[in-house]
Amino acid sequence: VKSDARNNYRYHAPDMERGLKEKVAIEGLLRQAIDKNELLLHYQPRICMRTGVLKGVEALVRWQQPKLGMIPPGEFIPVAEESGLIDSIGTWVLQEACAQAVAWREQGLGKLRVAVNLSPRQFHYANLVAQVQGILAQAGLEPDHLEIEITESAVMKDTESAINTLHLLKELGVVVSVDDFGTGYSSLSYLKLFPIDILKIDQSFVRDMLDNPSDAAIAKAIIALGQSLRLTVVAEGVETRGQAQSLKALGCDEMQGYYFSRPVPAAQIIEIAQRHSPA
Ligand code: C2E
Ligand code: CA
Ligand code: CA
Ligand code: CA
Helix, strand or coil, X not given: CHHHHHHHHHHHCCHHHHXXXXXXXXXXXXXXXXXXXXXXXXXXXXXXXXXXXXXXXXXXXXXXXXXXXXXXXXXXXXHHHHHCCHXXXXXXXXXXXXXXXXXXXXXXXXXXXXXXXXCHHHHCCCCHHHHHHHHHHHHCCCHHHEEEEEEHHHHHHCHHHHHHHHHHHHHHCCEEEXXXXXXXXXXXXXXXXXXXXXXXXXXXXXXXXXXXXXXHHHHXXXXXXXXXXXXXXXXXXXXXXXXXXXXXXXXXXXXXXXXXCCCECHXXXXXXXXXXXXX
């Protein structure tokens, strides 16, 4: 009867309340996740469309929670961002990704750049550039082996300080990409003020580009824009051969997606790199 009452309560609880409870519970568990070694990184290959050579990988965080199982970043990164836990998680991700890049190099892989996602809060952290510099030095990684992925909305939030941070990162030698490009509200005229290197076409445009002429037109426009600004254009979420072929025909430089590989543990990157190294 007791459990009945509880189930009833749960059933009638408004969604918002349940959402909040869940968030608080997740936050509590997440607070201990780093110390308990529950976070790990998977890496998704990024391939040159012309040559098929592995150009780099994107580090994607995973949370292996003993009771709840594997929790996707879409569920805990927003909580981390709101609660401030993203500071320590983000630092851990940067350290781990840089250490892994050095380990791959020591295992004989050629230049393999590792891209790390930075949440808006991390990007606007006043000490970011010094922190990145310190982590690179500690790991012994060349700055141009690290790429930082930020979203349009992160750079558009406080454009003046964002431009300043981007310039400092560039001076440091770190590569910068704009993630999910096309989904935010960046003004195109700002793009020329941002010292960035790479545009990543959001996967929502890639997903339907073969069936939806508007999505195809947007992908095409982003590629043309990237080319005229001399940026590298990367398509993400490429799942089929047809998408890959049409992106290649449009002049897209690199691709990422299930068509080539899902995000995988670090050890699998070694095999992939050996199969897709420059001739
Ligand atoms: P994102 O940066 O846009 O990453 C791409 C997401 O698309 C990843 O989901 C990846 O697994 C997934 N994906 C890759 N290829 C395909 C494909 O062909 N088809 C489909 N349907 N999906 C594909 P994931 O790993 O669940 O990450 C989700 C988001 O979580 C990321 O989106 C990123 O915004 C955030 N995230 C992941 N790791 C970190 C991190 O270390 N720090 C921060 N701040 N955010 C992270
Ligand atoms: Ca990303
Ligand atoms: Ca993305
Ligand atoms: Ca995304």
